[in-house]
Amino acid sequence: MKHETLKKIPLRVLCLEDSPRATEIIRDLLTEAGYDLSMDCAAKKTEFTSLLRSHRYDVILSDFNLPGFNAFGALKSSMDICPDVPFICVSGSIGEETAIDLIKQGAVDYVMKDRMARLSVAINRALDEAKGKKSRQQVEKTLFESEERYRALITFSPDAIGVLVDSRVTLANPALCQLLGADNPSQLIGKSAFEIVPPEYHERVRERWQGVFGGQPAPVLEAKFIRLDLTVVDVDVHTVAIDWQGSRGVQVIARDITERKRAEEHLKQSEEQFRLIAENVADMIAVLDLDGRRIYNSPSYESILGD
Numbered sequence: 001m002k003h004e005t006l007k008k009i010p011l012r013v014l015c016l017e018d019s020p021r022a023t024e025i026i027r028d029l030l031t032e033a034g035y036d037l038s039m040d041c042a043a044k045k046t047e048f049t050s051l052l053r054s055h056r057y058d059v060i061l062s063d064f065n066l067p068g069f070n071a072f073g074a075l076k077s078s079m080d081i082c083p084d085v086p087f088i089c090v091s092g093s094i095g096e097e098t099a100i101d102l103i104k105q106g107a108v109d110y111v112m113k114d115r116m117a118r119l120s121v122a123i124n125r126a127l128d129e130a131k132g133k134k135s136r137q138q139v140e141k142t143l144f145e146s147e148e149r150y151r152a153l154i155t156f157s158p159d160a161i162g163v164l165v166d167s168r169v170t171l172a173n174p175a176l177c178q179l180l181g182a183d184n185p186s187q188l189i190g191k192s193a194f195e196i197v198p199p200e201y202h203e204r205v206r207e208r209w210q211g212v213f214g215g216q217p218a219p220v221l222e223a224k225f226i227r228l229d230l231t232v233v234d235v236d237v238h239t240v241a242i243d244w245q246g247s248r249g250v251q252v253i254a255r256d257i258t259e260r261k262r263a264e265e266h267l268k269q270s271e272e273q274f275r276l277i278a279e280n281v282a283d284m285i286a287v288l289d290l291d292g293r294r295i296y297n298s299p300s301y302e303s304i305l306g307d
Contacts, residue, residue: 235254
């Protein structure tokens with residue numbers, strides 16, 4: 001019966017150690033622990049930093065005291081050159097306070113040379129933490145890139161767009177600045193939505209937010225915004241829920257409808273003037289649609305023709 005050979009885990013190690021005996025012990029321990037080991041060794045600062053710059057490693061192991069160099073110096077060099085590589089101090093003389101200082105400065109662990117059996121455990125934990133850190137950084141990078149694309153997209157949007165978190169403006173595009181009379185976004189960031197929306201709309205705004213947070217579509221709302229100069233502008237507002245930097249917020253898209261409202265009011269006034277004239281003249285007046293159907297009769301028309 002053939003025994004299945006377990007696949008060894010590749011491990012690239014840089015070991016800062018001036019004792020050949022300690023180096024061999026580390027090599028034997030990691031090989032026996034099941035690693036497919038590739039280990040470079042250095043005993044001096046120049047060798048150590050040269051290897052850091054020219055090679056990629058999974059973990060760095062460092063003795064505490066070496067001639068003219070120690071673990072604090074090695075840690076600083078590793079943080080400067082490859083800050084994402086876990087650094088573990090392996091020493092026979094390090095004290096607890098010194099070990100804590102190393103960890104505060106960026107080391108992930110320390111192992112006493114009289115307890116070298118713990119080394120593989122410390123490395124496994126360090127690699128897991130490094131993997132988790134890399135995953136978090138990738139998520140943060142993806143989120144940042146996504147937000148940057150979003151910012152670029154809305155910057156050139158002709159519609160006024162803002163993002164609000166906890167009812168306060170956290171992002172405002174140039175069109176929103178123009179709509180509200182701001183010279184730059186900083187004049188709007190942090191401003192409460194309830195300073196921008198007149199009091200008669202506050203309850204409707206709260207209801208809309210509750211709805212979109214609950215997954216309900218929000219119909220376009222015809223409302224008013226208060227500009228920085230305290231004048232009022234008529235707007236159509238569309239609202240959707242958005243996740244913004246890990247917080248629940250709303251994206252507001254607004255369009256200035258002042259001219260439309262003015263035209264509607266002008267048309268309404270014209271219609272009222274027409275009706276007032278038509279209802280108070282003796283001449284017969286009728287209005288026909290494009291198909292020749294009568295859609296309006298003046299009172300004199302009806303009284304004369306009885307129709």
